[in-house]
Amino acid sequence: MSSDAQAxxxxxxxxxxxxxxxxxxxxxxxxxxxDGEYIVDAEPVIGYGHRMHEKMGENRSYAKFLPNTGRMDxxxxxxxxxxxxxxxxRLAGLVVPERAEYIRVITCELNRIASHLLWVGAxxxxxxxxxxxxxxxxxxxxxxxxxxxxxxxxxTFCYFRFGGVCNDxxxxxxxxxRDFVASMxxxxxxxxxxxxxxxxxxxxCEGIGILSADDCRKYGATGPVIRGSGVAYDVxxxxxxxxxxxxxxxxxxxxxxxCMARYRVRIDEIVESxxxxxxxLGKLPAGPVMADKVPRALKPPKGDCYFNVESARGSFGVRxxxxxxxxxxxxxxxxxxxxxxxLFQECSRGMLLTDALALLGSLDLVIxxxxx
Amino acid sequence: MTEGMVMNLVRLLLxxxxxxxxAAFNAAYLTLLERKQASWMQLRRGPTEVGPWGLLQPVAxxxxxxxxxxLLPRDVDVPLFLLGPIMVVxxxxxxxxxxxFSETLVARNFNLGLLMIFAFGAISTFVLMLAGLASANxxxxxxxxxxxxxxxxxxxxxxxxxLSLVMSTHSFNLxxxxxxxxxxFWHWNLLRLGTNPLMPVAFLIYFxxxxxxxxxxxxxxxxxxxxxxxxxxTEYSGMGFxxxxxxxxxxxxxxxxxxxxxxxxxxxxxxxxxxxxxxFLIKMYALCVMVVWVRWSFPRTQFYGLLNLSWKIxxxxxxxxxxxxxxxxxxF
Amino acid sequence: MIKYFQEIxxxxxxxxxxxxxxxxxxxxxxxxxxxxxxxxxxxxxxxGHIELKRDEATGQPKxxxxxxxxxxxxxxxxxxxxxxxxxxxxxxxxxxxxDFTTCSLCGLCVESCKFDALTFSHDYNLTSMRKxxxxxxxxxxxxxxxx
Numbered sequence: 007m008s009s010d011a012q013a014x015x016x017x018x019x020x021x022x023x024x025x026x027x028x029x030x031x032x033x034x035x036x037x038x039x040x041d042g043e044y045i046v047d048a049e050p051v052i053g054y055g056h057r058m059h060e061k062m063g064e065n066r067s068y069a070k071f072l073p074n075t076g077r078m079d080x081x082x083x084x085x086x087x088x089x090x091x092x093x094x095x096r097l098a099g100l101v102v103p104e105r106a107e108y109i110r111v112i113t114c115e116l117n118r119i120a121s122h123l124l125w126v127g128a129x130x131x132x133x134x135x136x137x138x139x140x141x142x143x144x145x146x147x148x149x150x151x152x153x154x155x156x157x158x159x160x161x162t163f164c165y166f167r168f169g170g171v172c173n174d175x176x177x178x179x180x181x182x183x184r185d186f187v188a189s190m191x192x193x194x195x196x197x198x199x200x201x202x203x204x205x206x207x208x209x210x211c212e213g214i215g216i217l218s219a220d221d222c223r224k225y226g227a228t229g230p231v232i233r234g235s236g237v238a239y240d241v242x243x244x245x246x247x248x249x250x251x252x253x254x255x256x257x258x259x260x261x262x263x264x265c266m267a268r269y270r271v272r273i274d275e276i277v278e279s280x281x282x283x284x285x286x287l288g289k290l291p292a293g294p295v296m297a298d299k300v301p302r303a304l305k306p307p308k309g310d311c312y313f314n315v316e317s318a319r320g321s322f323g324v325r326x327x328x329x330x331x332x333x334x335x336x337x338x339x340x341x342x343x344x345x346x347x348x349l350f351q352e353c354s355r356g357m358l359l360t361d362a363l364a365l366l367g368s369l370d371l372v373i374x375x376x377x378x
Numbered sequence: 379m380t381e382g383m384v385m386n387l388v389r390l391l392l393x394x395x396x397x398x399x400x401a402a403f404n405a406a407y408l409t410l411l412e413r414k415q416a417s418w419m420q421l422r423r424g425p426t427e428v429g430p431w432g433l434l435q436p437v438a439x440x441x442x443x444x445x446x447x448x449l450l451p452r453d454v455d456v457p458l459f460l461l462g463p464i465m466v467v468x469x470x471x472x473x474x475x476x477x478x479f480s481e482t483l484v485a486r487n488f489n490l491g492l493l494m495i496f497a498f499g500a501i502s503t504f505v506l507m508l509a510g511l512a513s514a515n516x517x518x519x520x521x522x523x524x525x526x527x528x529x530x531x532x533x534x535x536x537x538x539x540x541l542s543l544v545m546s547t548h549s550f551n552l553x554x555x556x557x558x559x560x561x562x563f564w565h566w567n568l569l570r571l572g573t574n575p576l577m578p579v580a581f582l583i584y585f586x587x588x589x590x591x592x593x594x595x596x597x598x599x600x601x602x603x604x605x606x607x608x609x610x611x612t613e614y615s616g617m618g619f620x621x622x623x624x625x626x627x628x629x630x631x632x633x634x635x636x637x638x639x640x641x642x643x644x645x646x647x648x649x650x651x652x653x654x655x656x657x658f659l660i661k662m663y664a665l666c667v668m669v670v671w672v673r674w675s676f677p678r679t680q681f682y683g684l685l686n687l688s689w690k691i692x693x694x695x696x697x698x699x700x701x702x703x704x705x706x707x708x709x710f
Numbered sequence: 711m712i713k714y715f716q717e718i719x720x721x722x723x724x725x726x727x728x729x730x731x732x733x734x735x736x737x738x739x740x741x742x743x744x745x746x747x748x749x750x751x752x753x754x755x756x757x758g759h760i761e762l763k764r765d766e767a768t769g770q771p772k773x774x775x776x777x778x779x780x781x782x783x784x785x786x787x788x789x790x791x792x793x794x795x796x797x798x799x800x801x802x803x804x805x806x807x808x809d810f811t812t813c814s815l816c817g818l819c820v821e822s823c824k825f826d827a828l829t830f831s832h833d834y835n836l837t838s839m840r841k842x843x844x845x846x847x848x849x850x851x852x853x854x855x856x857x
Contacts, residue, residue, distance in 0.1 A: 021516050029604045043520065043681070070784035073816035132604050134595060134678025137732055140420035144741050151753075158757035158830065164816040172821060173755060200731045205721035206596055206676050209683050302822070359520070360680045363605050419732040421741045675732045676725065691718060 018046050021359075025054050029132055029363045032373035036350075036366070038359070045362050048354045050347055055377040063326075063337030068094050068168065068304045071337070076162035078341065079375035082121040084114050084153075085317035087166040089339075092247060093313035093324035094168050098306035105293040106170035107249045112183065112286045113153060113165065114315075115279040119190065120149040121318035122272045122279075125370045129269070130201065132367035133210050138201050145193055152182050168304055169297030175290075183287055187280050194277065202273065211266035215365030217353050218263055225352075226345040229320025230275065231369060234268035236261035241316035252289070255282050265368040272370075303332055310336075319343055319370050343375040393475075393485040401471045404631045405624040406436035408666060415667065416674045446616035453514040454613065462509030463614065463621035469498040469505075470628035477635045478553045480645045480655040492550040495636060496537065499591065502625060503529040506593070506600055509622075510610030521609035524599040524681055528590060531688035532597075536587035538696040539580050542703040543640055546573040556644030563648040568641040572710070574703045581641045583692050583699075588633040588669070590684070592626060595673040597684055604678075634665035751832075757817050758831040759810050762803075762853040771853055772827035775801040782822035787812045803850060810836075810844040 024035035033054035039047040059078055063071045075090045076083035088110060095102060102110075123146045127139030150160045156175050157165040165171055201207055222232040232239050240257040242250040258274035260267035306328040314323035320342025329335040346369045354362040410425065410432065417424030425432030450456065476491035478484040488494075503525055510522025547555045547567070559566050568581050590597040601609040611622050638644055638661040645658040679687065743750065752758070760779075762771045775792030787809035792801040820828045838844060 019516065021520075027607060042523075066784060069782070069818065072818065073784055073814045077814075130677055134598070134604055135676055136416070137420050137674050140422065144421060147741075155753045155755065158753070158755040158817065159815065162814075164818075167821075172817070196731060199724075199727050203724045204676065204728050205724045206679050206683070210677060210680055358680070358682070360605055360682075415736070418736040421735055421738060423740055423742045423744070426744075671729060671732065675729045 017041055023363075024051075029366065030373075031128060031371065034347075034371065034373045034376070038362075040359070043359050045354050045357050045359065048351050048362065050350055052344075052347070052373075052376050055374045057374070057378065059378045060337050060339055063334050063339075065333060067332045068306075068334065069302075071334075072167070073162070073164045076164050077374065078339065078378055079317060079319065079322070079343070079372045080162055081124055081372050082117050082318035083161065083163045084110075084117040084165060085315055085322055087163065088114055088248070089313060089315045089317070089322045089324045091166040091168055092315060093311055093326045094304070094306065096311045096313050097309060097326050097328050098168065098304060100169045100297050100300060102170055102297055103294045104249070104291050105174075106295045106297075108286050108290045109156075109171050109175055109295060110166060111248055111250065111253070112175075112283055112290075113156065113163075113171075115282045115286070116149050116153060116183070116186075117163075118318045119276050119279045119283075120146045120153075122276050123149075125272060125318075126197070126201065126269075129367045129370075130207075132363060133207065135207070138197075141196070141200070145190060148186050148189070152179060152186060155179055155182070167296065167300075169300040170295045172296075174295045180287055180290070183283060187284050187287075190276070190280055194273075197273065202269070208266065210360075210364055211264060211269060211368075212262075213264050213266075214361045215265045215353070215357070215368055216263045217349055217365075221349060221353060225348045227320065227349055228342050228345065229317070229370075230268050230271040231320065231346050231349070233257065233259050234271045235263045239321075241314055241321050245314070247313070247315060249286070253282050253285050255285075265364055268368045268370075305330060305332055314340065317342055319372065319375070320346060339378055341375045341378060343369075343371045343373075344378075347371055347376055397471060397474045397485060401467075401474060401628045401631070402624070405627040406440065408627040408630065408670075409439065409623070410436050411666065412670045412673075415670045419671070419674050440620070443617050443620035448618055449613070449615045451514065451613050455512040455514065458508050458512035459613075460618075462505060462512060463618045463625075465505040466502050466509065466625040467621050467628065469501040470625055470632050473498050473632045474628075474635075476552060477632070478556060478639065478644065479635075479658050481653065483655060484553065487551065487553045489549075489551045491552045492540065492544070492555075492636075495632065496540070499629075499632070500529070500533065502629060503591070503593075506610050506622075509614075510600075513610065513613040515612050517606040517608075517612050518610045521600055521606050521612075525593075525610070527681075528593075528597070528599050528684060531685050532587045532590040532692075535583055535688060535692040535696040536591065538693070538700050539584050539587070540640070542574065542580065542696075542700040543567060545700075545703050545707060546570065552639050552644075556639055556646065559643040560646050560653070563643065565646075566641065566643040566648075568643075573706055574699065575706075576699045576702055577641075579695065580699050581637070583696055584637060584641065585665075585668070586687075586692065588630075588637060589672060590688075592629040592633055592669075594626075594630065594669055596676045596679050598673075598678060599681055599684065630666060630669055631662070634662045634669070637665055638662045749835075752834065756830060756832050756834070757815050758833055759813060759815070759836070759847065760808060760819060760828050760849065761831040762806060762849045763827050763829050764853055771803050771806075771850065772825055773803045773806065774825050774827070775803055776825070778822040778824065779819035779828060782818045784816060784818065785809075785812045785814055788819060806849040808847040808849055810847050811841065 018039050018041045021038040021040045023038055024030040025033040030036065035051040035054065037049040037051060038045055059074050062074055072087065075086040078086050123142040127142035130138040153163065154160050156173055156179055157163045217231065217235050219235045219237050222235045222237060228239060236259060238257050238259045243257055255278045258271050258278065260270050308328055308330045310325060310327040312323060312325045314321045322342055323340035325338040326334050327336040350366060350369065354365060357365065414424040425435040428434045428438045473495045475485045476488060476494055478487060507522045507525045510518040544550060547558055549555055563569065568577055570577055593600040601611065611619050614622065638658060642661045645655060646653045647657050762773060765772045775790060780788045780790055789807040790803065791805045792803045794801045820830060
């Protein structure tokens with residue numbers, strides 16, 4: 007250790023951010039070793055929201071685990087359900103009717119928009135601006151109303167089933183979704199003028215929280231975090247699942263690697279998701295929404311499979327091992343937030359406290375998704 | 379005791395009560411204004427339940443704060459910790475002494491009134507710093523260190539702007555300064571482009587410094603709740619916290635009063651008609667609404683962004699303004 | 711030097727635009743619903759707690775005590791019991807207890823029911839000062855069935 011580093015080490019103090027700190031959105035704790043306002047080391051301490059979801063997947067039947075999926079990443083609960091039913095369907099060799107796949111895509115993309123809107127609001131609160139949060143919630147509420155009319159709940163949806171979805175969408179939903187797409191498009195210029203162009207916001211985001219593409223790859227970051235660092239990795243394009251291969255959409259990528267790039271990726275994704283919803287509504291075929299002959303007590307044949315989906319936060323993967331019984335032998339859930347958070351320790355070194363918290367906000371962490 | 383002395387004493391007492399009442403009333407109802415206005419901007423309703431349209435909400439808040447326990451954490455510097463909330467409300471209330479609300483309504487009109495306001499205004503930020511350090515809390519200490527830098531950075535442009543104004547008014551007496559602006563808005567200092575074409579810019583700089591000096595968002599480094607929990611107020615509870623809150627709003631009132639006097643013609647009507655207290659209050663509260671409006675429109679600046687704004691933009695502009703005023707006064 | 715002033719002016723302009731947006735919204739329609747005074751009607755598919763369905767013809771619950779819901783429940787919060795009276799064609803429900811404190815409102819029980827005997831309640835204003843009120847919700851009594 008050089009004498010300078012020793013001197014820093016000597017003067018540093020520990021600042022406990024969380025688990026009840028307003029910037030950590032939940033029960034994340036970060037042990038910051040600080041030198042004045044500069045961060046010497048940041049150690050995330052996780053596990054305050056650990057609920058043994060993986061173990062619960064092993065000691066109950068496949069169907070009984072469905073409600074759990076909505077309780078990991080509760081802001082974008084449908085994606086977890088999609089990942090889980092996708093894995094089990096692949097394991098059991100179930101074929102999902104096309105209409106059900108389209109409905110899954112439509113509801114998932116609406117959920118993605120809702121999740122990104124919540125993130126925009128929460129990120130602005132991290133930066134000290136409260137008003138955008140309420141505008142985002144205004145729009146998000148319309149999405150939740152729509153999804154509620156189909157799934158019956160507003161947050162912890164338990165909508166997807168093995169072989170389809172549990173409720174069919176009706177005409178009201180389709181009309182409502184079309185209206186929402188139009189109204190959300192008309193709202194985007196407001197967000198642009200109010201948030202994206204705001205000089206204070208830009209000063210707080212541009213060039214702040216640089217995450218290089220190498221760092222992102224090293225820690226397995228996915229989703230808007232890696233796309234903001236110039237890597238066009240999107241599961242929907244790389245390993246198309248469901249009916250994404252039949253839909254036309256772009257993957258927004260920015261190469262600035264800063265908080266602003268991650269913000270822009272998410273804003274662009276809202277626009278792309280609107281396009282996907284519009285196309286999928288247009289292509290929505292008639293037909294059943296559940297596969298025939300799904301056994302009540304599902305016993306997939308022996309084997310294992312991995313299925314990942316592009317959740318609002320990145321790649322959510324489920325690896326399910328079956329030993330031929332009613333319960334999974336092992337269920338591994340790969341949560342995007344866990345990998346995205348692990349970037350923080352290395353990348354926040356040497357940053358100011360203010361900027362580090364902006365970086366933390368820009369990672370879009372949902373703590374129960376990290377802890378599972 | 380002569381009758382004159384008694385009259386003086388009664389007058390003094392009345393002003394004392396009046397001033398504290400004015401400060402308390404404003405602190406209470408500016409919180410309501412803030413909550414209402416913020417909710418309107420956010421498409422919400424704000425407080426509606428306590429009293430008609432929520433008008434008794436500040437009373438309920440006050441009762442709640444007073445009924446809470448005053449916690450004294452273990453490691454605090456007890457005398458400083460307890461003195462903090464008291465010392466922070468006194469200076470802004472004292473500043474009200476020399477504010478001329480109308481032609482006749484002023485507690486004590488003296489020649490160095492402007493200077494006195496800045497002298498007392500400087501105290502309250504240092505009290506905040508002491509309170510933060512006395513709290514023995516890391517978040518408070520960081521906030522306290524920020525306050526010092528912020529205070530120095532924004533005192534300079536503020537004083538330079540006021541200095542250039544005083545150069546054209548030739549007086550520190552607030553009453554005189556208002557009197558010079560009589561007769562229509564084109565006589566206001568804000569639009570006295572003859573002495574200094576940069577006057578509107580000077581007003582803008584003054585307003586930004588007012589936000590920073592009274593620790594309002596987007597410059598609320600004292601509180602910075604998403605970074606420093608509650609900044610220097612982290613360890614304060616009950617009315618201890620309430621007094622800091624009151625002080626913040628009284629500071630805003632004093633700052634807005636001063637802006638009204640220095641730039642907006644005090645109690646004079648914009649069209650030269652019916653001067654009086656009402657015009658003063660209208661202008662003052664309009665500025666308060668502006669302060670709240672700014673707070674709920676923008677995110678917080680970074681700490682170094684705040685210093686950059688001051689040292690790289692406000693101070694050079696304020697100095698340019700001073701120079702321009704000097705040149706203009708010399709030439710014309 | 712030009713860039714310096716350009717940035718100041720552009721920055722000030724964006725701030726003014728932001729203040730304009732919030733200003734306009736001060737006079738827009740509120741989106742708040744005055745909740746205790748007005749409340750939303752729940753959508754048809756709203757998943758509240760479960761409720762037994764009654765057979766309109768006989769006035770008795772439709773439940774045939776097949777225990778499918780009890781088996782389907784991930785949180786084991788359903789306990790039901792039935793007995794077969796002399797000469798009756800099918801079992802008759804004697805008790806149906808829901809532990810609402812552990813229910814996760816997933817709706818798997820309703821889906822598992824092949825006899826259309828369960829439905830979701832649209833009641834969402836559920837409060838009580840006593841834990842027992844929701845630990846043992848007697849659905850049979852709520853539907854007014856035989857005890």
